[in-house]
Amino acid sequence: MHNFAYIRPTTLRDAAAQLGKEHGKVMLLAGGTDLLGEMKDDLRVPEKLVAIRQLRELQGIRPGRGGLRIGAATLLSDIAESAPVREQAPLLAMAAETVGTPQIRNMATIGGNLCQRPRCWYYRNNYPCFKHGGSVCYSVTGENEYHAILEGGPSYIVHPSDTAPALVALGATVRISTGGRERGVPIEKFFVGPRQDPARENILQPNEILTEIEVPSAPAGSKAVYVKEMVREVWDFALCSVAAMVTTSGGIVGDARIVLGGVAPFPYRALKAEAVLKGRRLDEAAAAAAGAAAVDGARPLSKNAYKVPLTQAVVTRALLSLA
Amino acid sequence: MAQQQNTTRTLRVIGGDGPVIDAVERVTGQAKYTGDLELPGMLVARVLRSPHAHARIAGIDTSRAEALPGVKAVVTHKDAAKVPIWGNRQRALNEQVRFAGEAVAAIAAVDEETAAKALPLIDVKYEVLPFVLDPEKALEPGAPQLFADGNLEGQPRVLIRGDVERGLAECDRVIERVYHTPTMWSGSMEPRAAIAQWEGNKLTVWASTQAPCRVQTNLTGQFNLPDSQVRVIASYVGGGFGTKSAAHVDETIAALLSRKARRPVKLQYSREEEILDSNTRFETRVYVKVGVKRDMTLHAMDVKAYINQGAYHVRLGGLGNQATHIYRIPHLRTVQYRVHTNVPNTGPTRGVGDPQETFAIDSALDEMAVEMGWDPVEFRLKNVKRNGDPIARGGSGAEDGRLVAQVTDRCLEEGAARIDWSRRSTLPGGGQTGPRARGLGVAVTERGNGGGLAGASVTVNLDGSVVVFYASTDIGTGSRTTLSMIAAETLGVPLASVRAVAGDTEVAPYDGGSYGNRTLYSTGRAVEAAARDCLDDILATAAPMLKASPAEVELGDAVVRVKADASRSLPLRDVMQRRGRSVVGDGSVTQSQAETNVERAAGAHFVEVEVDRETGKIRILRYVSAHDVGQPINVTVVENQIEGGTIQGLALTQAEELRFDARDGRCLNASFLDLKPPTMLDFDARRIEPIVIANIGEQGPYGAKGLGENPCHAGMAAVANAVYNAVGIRLRRVPFTRAEVLRALAEQRPASSRTA
Structure with a gap:
C-alpha cells in the first residue's frame, strides 16, 4: 500500500471541506472493507483519506417522515439487528444480513455498501478496463461467468450490493451533502449504468458525501423477501439476488416491486415482472409468469447463460414465498 | 522389509482417542509458525513476479532499487546457481519465465514498505513469448515450446497388462468417455514462509515445509555446502497437502538475499503468492475406454491421460493407482502424458493424481453400470481385488506381488449398509417430482503407504x-x-x-x-x-x-x-x-517394494445429494466415508483425517478452480473470495460419517496404515454419480458449478453411448 494522508474530521462540514474536484485523489473512508483492499491491491492510490465513520451527522437509525432515517455510517450488523428496521423495513434487514461475514458486517457501513466498487476480476486484477478509465470490457471475450445478463454494455460488471436492491424496492431516498448544500435523490437515480458512465456506478461527485438514507415504511398489506444465490453458503457475492415486495389487498396484488442484484450493472428493477403481477392473485402461475418476465430481454455472454434460468427460478420462488 | 514384531500384550496407549497433544498451543496462538518468528536485525523480502505467461528476460537493471535507502539486497537470476530446485527444471530465479507470477527478482529491505516501494524500481525488459495453457494443444506441432527438449516431460508413462485391444474386442459392451479436472487450488491455510540466517558458512533456514531434509538437500546443492552446514527447521506447519513436500524456490531466494545482505531475511508469501506459486493441483484430462462381459466382469480398460504439469513440476505427478490396483482387470493399459504449459507450477496435492483418476475411473464404471442396468455396488463388489489377489509392485503394471490385508469389499459393504443403499432408485430421479430430487452415489478408491x-x-x-x-x-x-x-x-x-x-x-x-x-x-x-x-x-x-x-x-x-x-x-x-x-x-x-506381499489401504465413499433442477444447487445430505486405516493409533486423529480429507475432496466439486484468461494467461481468481474455498457451512462436518474399518496391517507400526491422502480421493466421483442418480445428468468436468449443472440440465436428453 502506498502512503497517504489520513484526516479524521469531527464535523460533516470539515469532512466536506477536505474533498477535491477530482475522483480518486481524496477518498472517503468509512468501514474500509472495500477501499482498504483496493488500496492494498494498488487499484486505488488516494493521496488523502478522510475518515467519516465517526461523524455524528452520519450515525444512527431514527424515525423520519413516514419511515426511517439511517445514517450512512451505520453498520450493516446494526441495521440487520435493529428492531425499527426489522419492523418497518424488514426487507433491508434481510438483505443486510446476507452481506459478507459477521466480521465484515461489523465493520462495513450502509453507505459503503451502496458505494462499493464492482467485484469483476478484470477490474480487481487491474486490467485497464472502463472502470480504470480505459475503453475495453475484458469480460466480453473473456471469463464472464459472473457478469451481467441484463443492461450490460459497454461494461458488463454486476452491481455487488445486497442492500441496494432492497432499498430500491423500498423506494428509499439518499441524501447527499457538499457540506453546505444538500440534496435528496431517489435511490433509483443514484445508480448509473455503463451507458451513462462506464467508469462509475453512482452519481456522487468528488466533493459530495452520502449522508443518509430515508427509508419509507413498508406499506400496509405488504410482504417482502430478499433471496440471494451464491456459490458458497456464506461469505460471497450474489450470483443473482432478488428483493421483492408485494402489496396485496383482498388477495389481489396492488403493487409489486421486484429488484434484481448480481445480474446487471446496477440494481435492476424488473418492471415487466412487476406489471405482470399487478391486479392478479399471487399464485403459482402468476409467480412463474413474473419470473419469466423478470429475465425478459436478458442477453447473456458466452459463459453466463445459466444466470437466466437461475434468476427466473429465484424470482419465481421469492414471489411464491410471499403468496 | 522386516515384519513388525508381534506383540501379544494388550495395547495400552495405541487405539485410544483424545485430542492431539499440541491442540492447546495451536488454538491459543502459542504455537510459533515460521512467519511468527523474529530474529534480531531481520530484513523483510518481497518478490517481483512476471506479468507475462511466457517471456525471456532480455535485461534487468536493479540499480534504482538498490539505491533506495533501506534496501539491503536485490537478487536476480544472475545471483542464483544454475542448479535446479529438487530435481526440477526450475531454478530459484530463471532467465526465462514460464508462468504469470513466476519470480523474477527479490528484494530484502528494512521493512515491508521499503521492499514494496523498491519492487517497481527494478527495471525488467521482457521479450514476450507465445504461450500455451492447454495440455493437449501444447503437444500439437507448432505449439509454443517451454523447454529446449519440448513440452512433454520425459516419455509417456505406460502401464500395461494383458492385451487391451484383444480384451476390448472380447467385451460385450464398451463405453468411451472423457473426464476433466482443471488446475485447482491446493489448500494450505499457512502460505509458504522461509527465514534464512547465515552464521559464517553455516546456513539455517526456518521453513514452512513438509520435508525439512529435502529442503536441506536442495540448499546444500544451491550453495555447495555439506549437510552439516545446513540446518532446516519446520516446527509448526499450517498445512501442506503435498505442495510443501519438496524444496521450493522460496527457501533458496531467502538464503540468497540473506547471504548478500549479511542479515537474516524473512520471505513470507501473501495469499495470492501462495495460490500462484505453490505447486498447485494439476489439471487432468482422462480418456477412459472400459469394457465388460455380460456376467458383470470388468474385462478391459484403456486409459489415456493428459496431465498439465504447468510450467514446472516440483515432483512428477501421475495417475495409475486407481485403474491398476483397485479392480481385477485382465486387460489394462494406462498411458499418461505429463505436459508442460504456461499455467503455474504444479505438484502433488492430497492424493496426487488419485482424486482426478478416481473421478474418471469411478464415474466411467458408474456410467457402465447404468448402461447395463447393474447395481453400482454389486458391480464393484464383483470386480474389486481381494486378499491374495495378484497386484503390481512397481511401475510397470505387471502383477508380480500379492495383495494382503485388503478390505475393499468390507469398506463397500459397511458403507452401503450405513447409508442404506438398498433404498437407491435404479432409475434416475426415481419418479421424484418437483424441482428438487435426491440421489445416492458411490465411489471406491485406494492408495499405498509411505516408503x-x-x-x-x-x-x-x-x-x-x-x-x-x-x-x-x-x-x-x-x-x-x-x-x-x-x-x-x-x-x-x-x-x-x-x-x-x-x-x-x-x-x-x-x-x-x-x-x-x-x-x-x-x-x-x-x-x-x-x-x-x-x-x-x-x-x-x-x-x-x-x-x-x-x-x-x-x-x-x-x-x-x-x-x-x-x-x-x-x-x-x-x-x-x-x-x-x-x-x-x-x-x-x-x-521398499522388495516384499512380495503388498499392503495398500482402501476406502469407499457413499453420498446422498439433493439437486435443485431450477437453481443447479447440489446439497450434500449425508456422506459416509469408510476407510481401511489398519490399526488406528488415535481414533480421534483418524476421524479428523477422514472428515478433513472428505471435505477437501468435496471442495473440488464446488469451486477452487484456478481461472486463466485465455488472452494473456494470467490467473484471475487468486484470492479466497474468488477461488471460493468452502466455509464451515458449506460441507457440514456433522453430515460426514467416518467408518473406521479396523484391519491390522502387516508392515506399518503396530499394523497401522497411512490415511492422509485417501479420504480426499473419492468425493468428485461419488457426488457426480449421486447427481446422475438424482436427476439423470452426467457431470464429467469439475467443479460442478451452477453453470455446469444448469447447462447439463438444459441439454438433458436420454443417455446415449457408443457400443463397440
Missing part, C-alpha cells in the same frame, strides 16, 4: 521422561501425537511423559518427510525401532538392579518389573537415576 528412508531417535532422560526427535513434520495430521503414542506404547510409559520434537534436521536423523501417507507408516516404524532400542538398553540396565536377566524383566506404566514376580520392581525414574546416563535410541528404517 523410503525414515529416521527418528528417542531419548530417555535421567528422570524417565522421553523425547522423540524426527525430521519429518506435523502438518496438521497429528503426527506429534501419534508418534509419541507409538513411543509410549513401545517403551511402556504414559503418553504424558513423551514429548515430540518435529522437523529439525540438526537434531534428528534423515527422514524423507511428511507426504504420501508416510509419516505414521514410515517415520512411525522408525520411532518404534528407536523406542525399542531404548527399551533394550533400559532393560539391560535394570535387570542387574533387580537381580534378573534382561529377558526376565519388562517395562510397563514407567515401572520395570520382573515378569515372574511383580513385587520385584523399580520405577523407571530410579533406574535412570542409578544409571546416570541418558538412553538414546536410533531408528532408521527403509521401506
Whole structure:
C-alpha cells in the first residue's frame, strides 16, 4: 500500500471541506472493507483519506417522515439487528444480513455498501478496463461467468450490493451533502449504468458525501423477501439476488416491486415482472409468469447463460414465498 | 522389509482417542509458525513476479532499487546457481519465465514498505513469448515450446497388462468417455514462509515445509555446502497437502538475499503468492475406454491421460493407482502424458493424481453400470481385488506381488449398509417430482503407504521422561501425537511423559518427510525401532538392579518389573537415576517394494445429494466415508483425517478452480473470495460419517496404515454419480458449478453411448 494522508474530521462540514474536484485523489473512508483492499491491491492510490465513520451527522437509525432515517455510517450488523428496521423495513434487514461475514458486517457501513466498487476480476486484477478509465470490457471475450445478463454494455460488471436492491424496492431516498448544500435523490437515480458512465456506478461527485438514507415504511398489506444465490453458503457475492415486495389487498396484488442484484450493472428493477403481477392473485402461475418476465430481454455472454434460468427460478420462488 | 514384531500384550496407549497433544498451543496462538518468528536485525523480502505467461528476460537493471535507502539486497537470476530446485527444471530465479507470477527478482529491505516501494524500481525488459495453457494443444506441432527438449516431460508413462485391444474386442459392451479436472487450488491455510540466517558458512533456514531434509538437500546443492552446514527447521506447519513436500524456490531466494545482505531475511508469501506459486493441483484430462462381459466382469480398460504439469513440476505427478490396483482387470493399459504449459507450477496435492483418476475411473464404471442396468455396488463388489489377489509392485503394471490385508469389499459393504443403499432408485430421479430430487452415489478408491528412508531417535532422560526427535513434520495430521503414542506404547510409559520434537534436521536423523501417507507408516516404524532400542538398553540396565536377566524383566506404566514376580520392581525414574546416563535410541528404517506381499489401504465413499433442477444447487445430505486405516493409533486423529480429507475432496466439486484468461494467461481468481474455498457451512462436518474399518496391517507400526491422502480421493466421483442418480445428468468436468449443472440440465436428453 502506498502512503497517504489520513484526516479524521469531527464535523460533516470539515469532512466536506477536505474533498477535491477530482475522483480518486481524496477518498472517503468509512468501514474500509472495500477501499482498504483496493488500496492494498494498488487499484486505488488516494493521496488523502478522510475518515467519516465517526461523524455524528452520519450515525444512527431514527424515525423520519413516514419511515426511517439511517445514517450512512451505520453498520450493516446494526441495521440487520435493529428492531425499527426489522419492523418497518424488514426487507433491508434481510438483505443486510446476507452481506459478507459477521466480521465484515461489523465493520462495513450502509453507505459503503451502496458505494462499493464492482467485484469483476478484470477490474480487481487491474486490467485497464472502463472502470480504470480505459475503453475495453475484458469480460466480453473473456471469463464472464459472473457478469451481467441484463443492461450490460459497454461494461458488463454486476452491481455487488445486497442492500441496494432492497432499498430500491423500498423506494428509499439518499441524501447527499457538499457540506453546505444538500440534496435528496431517489435511490433509483443514484445508480448509473455503463451507458451513462462506464467508469462509475453512482452519481456522487468528488466533493459530495452520502449522508443518509430515508427509508419509507413498508406499506400496509405488504410482504417482502430478499433471496440471494451464491456459490458458497456464506461469505460471497450474489450470483443473482432478488428483493421483492408485494402489496396485496383482498388477495389481489396492488403493487409489486421486484429488484434484481448480481445480474446487471446496477440494481435492476424488473418492471415487466412487476406489471405482470399487478391486479392478479399471487399464485403459482402468476409467480412463474413474473419470473419469466423478470429475465425478459436478458442477453447473456458466452459463459453466463445459466444466470437466466437461475434468476427466473429465484424470482419465481421469492414471489411464491410471499403468496 | 522386516515384519513388525508381534506383540501379544494388550495395547495400552495405541487405539485410544483424545485430542492431539499440541491442540492447546495451536488454538491459543502459542504455537510459533515460521512467519511468527523474529530474529534480531531481520530484513523483510518481497518478490517481483512476471506479468507475462511466457517471456525471456532480455535485461534487468536493479540499480534504482538498490539505491533506495533501506534496501539491503536485490537478487536476480544472475545471483542464483544454475542448479535446479529438487530435481526440477526450475531454478530459484530463471532467465526465462514460464508462468504469470513466476519470480523474477527479490528484494530484502528494512521493512515491508521499503521492499514494496523498491519492487517497481527494478527495471525488467521482457521479450514476450507465445504461450500455451492447454495440455493437449501444447503437444500439437507448432505449439509454443517451454523447454529446449519440448513440452512433454520425459516419455509417456505406460502401464500395461494383458492385451487391451484383444480384451476390448472380447467385451460385450464398451463405453468411451472423457473426464476433466482443471488446475485447482491446493489448500494450505499457512502460505509458504522461509527465514534464512547465515552464521559464517553455516546456513539455517526456518521453513514452512513438509520435508525439512529435502529442503536441506536442495540448499546444500544451491550453495555447495555439506549437510552439516545446513540446518532446516519446520516446527509448526499450517498445512501442506503435498505442495510443501519438496524444496521450493522460496527457501533458496531467502538464503540468497540473506547471504548478500549479511542479515537474516524473512520471505513470507501473501495469499495470492501462495495460490500462484505453490505447486498447485494439476489439471487432468482422462480418456477412459472400459469394457465388460455380460456376467458383470470388468474385462478391459484403456486409459489415456493428459496431465498439465504447468510450467514446472516440483515432483512428477501421475495417475495409475486407481485403474491398476483397485479392480481385477485382465486387460489394462494406462498411458499418461505429463505436459508442460504456461499455467503455474504444479505438484502433488492430497492424493496426487488419485482424486482426478478416481473421478474418471469411478464415474466411467458408474456410467457402465447404468448402461447395463447393474447395481453400482454389486458391480464393484464383483470386480474389486481381494486378499491374495495378484497386484503390481512397481511401475510397470505387471502383477508380480500379492495383495494382503485388503478390505475393499468390507469398506463397500459397511458403507452401503450405513447409508442404506438398498433404498437407491435404479432409475434416475426415481419418479421424484418437483424441482428438487435426491440421489445416492458411490465411489471406491485406494492408495499405498509411505516408503523410503525414515529416521527418528528417542531419548530417555535421567528422570524417565522421553523425547522423540524426527525430521519429518506435523502438518496438521497429528503426527506429534501419534508418534509419541507409538513411543509410549513401545517403551511402556504414559503418553504424558513423551514429548515430540518435529522437523529439525540438526537434531534428528534423515527422514524423507511428511507426504504420501508416510509419516505414521514410515517415520512411525522408525520411532518404534528407536523406542525399542531404548527399551533394550533400559532393560539391560535394570535387570542387574533387580537381580534378573534382561529377558526376565519388562517395562510397563514407567515401572520395570520382573515378569515372574511383580513385587520385584523399580520405577523407571530410579533406574535412570542409578544409571546416570541418558538412553538414546536410533531408528532408521527403509521401506521398499522388495516384499512380495503388498499392503495398500482402501476406502469407499457413499453420498446422498439433493439437486435443485431450477437453481443447479447440489446439497450434500449425508456422506459416509469408510476407510481401511489398519490399526488406528488415535481414533480421534483418524476421524479428523477422514472428515478433513472428505471435505477437501468435496471442495473440488464446488469451486477452487484456478481461472486463466485465455488472452494473456494470467490467473484471475487468486484470492479466497474468488477461488471460493468452502466455509464451515458449506460441507457440514456433522453430515460426514467416518467408518473406521479396523484391519491390522502387516508392515506399518503396530499394523497401522497411512490415511492422509485417501479420504480426499473419492468425493468428485461419488457426488457426480449421486447427481446422475438424482436427476439423470452426467457431470464429467469439475467443479460442478451452477453453470455446469444448469447447462447439463438444459441439454438433458436420454443417455446415449457408443457400443463397440
